[in-house]
Amino acid sequence: MKVKRMKVAVGMSGGVDSSTAAALLQENGHEVIGVTIVTHEGGLAETAALEAAEQLRIPLHVLDFRTVFKQEVIDSFAESYYRGETPNPCVLCNRKIKFGELLKQSRRLGADYLATGHYVRKMVDETSGRWLIQTGLDAKKDQSYVLYSLSQEQIAHALFPLGDYTKEQVRDLARNRKLTAADSSESQEICFIPDNNYAEYIRTAMGKDSEPGDFTDFSGRIIGRHRGLIHYTVGQRKGLGVTFGKPMFVASIDPVGNRVILGEGNDLYTDVLWATDLNWIALERLSGPLKVQAKIRYKANPAAAVLYPENNLVRVQFETPQRAVTPGQSVVFYDGPTVLGGGVIVSDKCGIRQDLLKAE
Structure with missing residues (x-):
């Protein structure tokens, strides 16, 4: 069956997923353009994306999103930690940045859809007419969790070419097409914190630390001092800075009382x-x-x-x-x-x- 030709913008990082997604769309007869975003200082260098785009012979548009990314993702992430929360910035980034600002820019470039390398599947409920997101075929790579906050309008204009493949199949597809990204490494979990030192990053980004306070048990009895709420998350055992003679974990964080409540595993x-x-x-x-x-x-x-x-x-x-x-x-x-x-x-x-x- 002949597929209707569409103009599709592919969010390009230069990695194997986005490169393969673009190649598959090309082979299905669509007009493909690449879009890559600069989100933070020292962040995504467009070199890898440019190399992938050149190999695929598609135009690449480099978009500076540093201001909006700081406002919508970085500041929100840091403020959440100060409130004693442990946020997932990937959820916010997908809603506000990738399928928010990037989708808008892609549409302005004339694209009918924005495609990404997420391992999820998209379909329509024939009864309700609602767009659906389903888990990807590869359970280990499934990314449906971070896309739950998308709107019907965002899903309607999204494409996920890799949803029916496993990661190894995607690498094989890339190798068969001699894509230079075929064996590229996996991307890190939080792109703007390369060393995973959240507390130091938050202190630097916001220009302030969080105040030390008390470790307590569930009864409110003080059992030690903590370094500031941004250093802790529920379930944490290591890095408490105090020994108790038995394993103790962060069970709850109380920002109003500036307390970190500890308990045993159970x-x-x-x-x-x-x-x-x-x-x-x-x-x-x-x-x-x-x-x-x-x-x-x-x-x-x-x-x-x-x-x-x-x-x-x-x-x-x-x-x-x-x-x-x-x-x-x-x-x-x-x-x-x-x-x-x-x-x-x-x-x-x-x-x-x-x-x-x-x-x-």
């Missing part, structure tokens, strides 16, 4: 969480209890749960307790391979963080 488990900033993909809204599989972080296994709408929140009741529920992370809901939607966690072992709730 103290990290809870069978309930609350989430806000909800976005629904497969349904218009949650109108009543709904059985789902829920992931509380990117690398977590999906767990059986029931969703309950509560004003502007959703309560997630798990069949089995989950370890280290962390405010700031996203919880994403699935029905089999289909992403139903998700939201931002505003509770931990100690319950709802009232300081994180937004007025209705």
Whole structure:
């Protein structure tokens, strides 16, 4: 069957995923252009993207997004840590930057779609007419978790050419096409923090540290001093700076009292969480209890749960307790391979963080 020719902008990093995605679209007869973004000082050098574009013989547009990336991603990331949260900047970047500003720029360049190298699949629900995102064929590389916050309009203008391939198949496709990116290394998790020293990066970016305070147990008894909230996340064991004669973990962070609450391993488990900033993909809204599989972080296994709408929140009741529920992370809901939607966690072992709730 002849495929309608479209103009497609491919988000190019110069790596194997985006390069192969562009090559596949070319071979399907589409007009392909490359778009690459500069997001931060010392960040993505366009050299690799230019090399890939030249090899594929497609034009490349280099877009300076440093200002908007700082406003929408970096500042939000840092401020979240000061509030005692552990954010996932990739979720925000996909919604605001890649499928926000980059999609807008791609459309201005005349592209019908923006394609990326995400390992997810896109389809339409024939009954509801809603666009759906489903997990990629490669379970180890599936990236549906970080795309749960996309709108119907964003999904409608997105293409994911790699969703039906495994990573090794993609590398083989690239090798067969003699793409120089075929054996390129995997990209790091947070692109703007190359050494993974979050606290130092936040101090430098925001020009301030967080104040030292108390380690306490669940009863409020002071058991030590912490260095500042930005140094800690729920579930953390190493780097506490204090020894207790037994393994102790961060169980909760209290920014109002500037406390870090510690507990033992079993103290990290809870069978309930609350989430806000909800976005629904497969349904218009949650109108009543709904059985789902829920992931509380990117690398977590999906767990059986029931969703309950509560004003502007959703309560997630798990069949089995989950370890280290962390405010700031996203919880994403699935029905089999289909992403139903998700939201931002505003509770931990100690319950709802009232300081994180937004007025209705």
